[in-house]
Amino acid sequence: MFFSIMSGRSMHSILVGLFCLAIASAICCSSVGSSYFIRRCLESERHALLQFKQDLVDDSNALASWENMKDCCKWRGIACNNQTGHVTTLDFSFSYDPYLNSTEVPLRGEMSPSLLELRYLSYLDLSYNDFGGMIIPKFIGSLSQLKELKLADANFSGPVPPQLGNLSNLHTLDLSWNELVSSESIEWLSHLSSLRYLNMSDVDLSKVVNWPQSLSKLTSLIELQLLVCRLPDVNLRSLSFINSSTSLQVLDLSSNSLNSSVFHWIANVSNNFVNIQLSSNLLKGPIPDVFTSMLSLVALDLSYNQLEGGIPEGFQNLCSLESLTLLSNSLSENIIDSIKTLSCAENTLETLNLRENQFWGSLPNLKRFSKLRELDLSSNQLNGSLPESVGQLSSLEQLFLSENSLTGVITESHFLNLSRLQMLSLSDNRFSINLSSDWNPPFQLSGALDMSGYKLGPAFPKWILTQTNLTRLYLSNAGLSGLLPNKFWDLCSGLVYLNLSMNQIHGKVPNLSTTSLFRVDLSSNLLSGAVPSIPRRLSRLDLSKNLFSGPPSSLCTTLTLPPSNLYALDLSENLLSGELPNCWIQFQNLEQLNLGRNKLSGMIPSSLGSIQGIAVLRLNRNNFSGELPSLENCTSLVMVDLGDNNLSGKIPTWIGQSLIDLTILHLRSNEFNGSIPSSLCGLAAIHVLDLSHNNISGGLPHCFNNISVLAINSLYSTFIMELVWKGIEIEFGKNLLGMRSIDISSNYLIGEIPQSIESMTELISLNLSRNYLTGKLPENFGNMKMLESLDLSRNQISGKIPASFSRLNFLGVLDVSHNHLSGRIPLSTQLQSFNASAYMANLGLCGPPLTQICPGDGTAQDDGITRGSDTDNKEHDTDGLISLGFFISTALGFVTGFWVVCGSLLLKSSRRYAYFKFLDDSRDWVYVKTAAHRAKMERRLQRWMVMSFWHGV
């Protein structure tokens, strides 16, 4: 540095002299101490630095050295020029280590303009600190010597100052992961002609429509990172790129909303690409040929787009490719062709990820891809068998083939040389597994093993027990039965995820409280004994559908502070008995609790009411008794299922007042009494309200119009719940989201069905049967046009069935039997489709499908049953079916028909001949028949004569 400043022909003689001087002083000073050779920091700069520090809050004393030492060049984060002593580097990015070094927290505060004193500053890195949302100060644009400026993830916000364009020496600029906005232009960037690295990820560039032009001017740029920039969708095809950069090698435009025209820009901007990342955009259509000429391409990521077709043939030119990631597109091609296309990269390819596409066909020999480390072909449509040559891929670390239709036998030779394998997933295929019980695998998995869905049992495979470094083990539905070996539970100590669901595993579960398990699913087995105590780190535990018994008291025993991490606990469908412990205050993170279908008894513990975040509470099908504890504070509750217990008392008013997010309230089959509190109408988000089979008395609330919303979709899509739907108990999953059902059947309700019920236009199922309801049905009942199931049977409802019923054209189940209804059943395709039993045992209903003929009608068949005419949605009284309009139209039809026929007969003699011949012939034909038949035919003929007038012949 020193010499370079002095270089110059005119200075040649001075240079020689200075050189001698330097040597002399070096010799002189070496006896005193080498430290004196390096200049100490300048007082003015030292002062400026201390001023800079003054505006910062240093919570973890990260800048302790700034107080202990005088020489600012030795302070943490500072470096000086060896010769001049000027501060050249300010690097505070050390506070980034959130996982490993948790004792150090980011510096907070503001950025002081005292930095301007550091006139020789060439490297400024304040990344990963917390500047409290301040705007990047304009003065940074005056630090004219800056070569690198890094302000990543430092909580800056607001607009990017265009003054940064003055930093003409800048070769690295990183403003990523702040909440920065760039207004209309990034024109300032084009002044940074030396820029080699630019990262503006997460800067909002949504208004910068000329971004392609601005970036194309950066002719020295080597790496460009613009992830999540909301880059506006401009048609890049229409642009020309005359002064395009040719140096760009690394490009990451992931997570924008770019369309396929970006390929056009890429093709023109550089030919030297090494790494291109375009995942999570809106790329559609086939993968274009633009990559074909990028001979130095090493990595390409086009994941999470909507690309179609196969891997273009031009990829045959890509002989340096190390990583190809195309996951989650709609690519569809015979995998043999895809692999063939990549043959030039067979000595370089390390990662091939085609997960979640529609590649099909059977896998070819992959042996020559000797460098392959990661092969992910899950969730495609591959079939055929897995070639044994996979076992030759000695570099392979990750092999994912789940969710295909692969067949054949998996043997030890498939893994012959896979000594580096860390993760293996073969689930959801149609393989059969033939691995001997004393197989000694060449690998020691350190990640995941997923062999769900294969018959590995009945005994637990010994070779899995040798994999002591496993962290995730999925052996769901693997035909395992009997006891688990003790060694398995040793293996558990290192596991984080464990899924052994849907096997036939017997025995007890040991104490797991010392493990690091995070998620455990042992559901649908034959496990017995007491519920194990819960490890503190455990987040999800599913032991449902087993034979666990006794009171679940162990839930409380091991728990001490800090509170359990448990988020979801499912112990449903076991044989648990006795009372629930009252220690739920310790489960403050619990969001889903399912203890349904056991034999638990006693009161529901009051401490459940202290879990503020609980969303799902299921205690159904137990023997709980007594009144409900207050759950008033559990305002996050979405689902409360307490059905089929012996709970009593009144339905609490706080349900409608506090639990405003409740979507499912299931109190079916208990002994609740009293009347329905009108506060229940406050449940604006309710999907399923089931109060049936209780002792509820009084009238229906008159405020149904308040819950007419019935449409907010706040339900968890993972819920599974049994509902009585169309008269049958059935397990609902996903479609609970769309369900809108009210069931208050089998109670002691009295009074009328309130008119406000008409406003529940989204209601799909309504059951008020088996009560003591009286009065008439609301006239506009048919407004509930989504109704698919309606049961009002076994009440004392009187009056007519309102004509609006004919509007219920989705009705698939109807029962109004055993009431006091009378009058004609309205006509519609739906209403007449039901059996007579739907209407039976009323006072005076008539008309089809009942055989009772309404007074004044002829035969039931003549006019009662609807044709496919337009009677359905018309609400005219059906007594007037044969109306004036009918006669007029008949008369009109007759007149028109008459003149069409007769007129044409008059005009066209050939036709006249044919017509009369037809009639004559038919008479002749009639005569040859027997007398009885003849009379019948003549009657018909008369009828059809009229017909023929209607249409002409």
Added chain:
Amino acid sequence: MASFPLSLVSFSLTFLFFLSPALSTNSEGNALHALRSRFNDATNVLQSWDPTLVNPCTWFHVTCDANNHVIRLDLGNSNISGSLGPELGQLKHLEYLELYRNDIGGKIPKELGNLKNLVSMDLYGNRFEGKIPKSFSKLKSLRFLRLNNNKLSGSIPRELTGLSNLKVFDVSNNDLCGTIPVDGPFSTFSMESFENNRLSGPELQGLVPYDFGC
């Protein structure tokens, strides 16, 4: 442009996938899902028809019996367009097929004749064209057959006279030709059921060809 044939390919692949015998445990759900893919469902009436569910009994507009067999399909007045396909013939337990007043076109698949338990078939108020399938004569339980207000052509299959349970028959407002059967249940149907067609009059066995005027 290129996406069209590809989506067609993927659709037909999906379709084959659903028909493959190894996965036919939920054949009724698969049939309905295949039907859905033929429909254009402007108002999302079929949103709940998720083929990943165990059976279609929790789908809206579908009714099952206690054995989880589909017995009703209630989709009248649903703003559906598109067409029907042969897969509907797999709903062996179907009793009510209510597709009236939509915008469904194309031919009525002859496979509907396989629905031996069908009580009611309401296809009226659509854009169906082509002939009334002869296979309907196999629908021995049929009581309601309403095909009016479509664009059906050809003659009324004479074989329908064997449907002894037929109570309501309506083919008015179509483009049917030939004569009208007189036997079996047809002796009871009123003339309104046949109006606005090109029908020539009652069948006169042995005298005039059945297809007279076609």
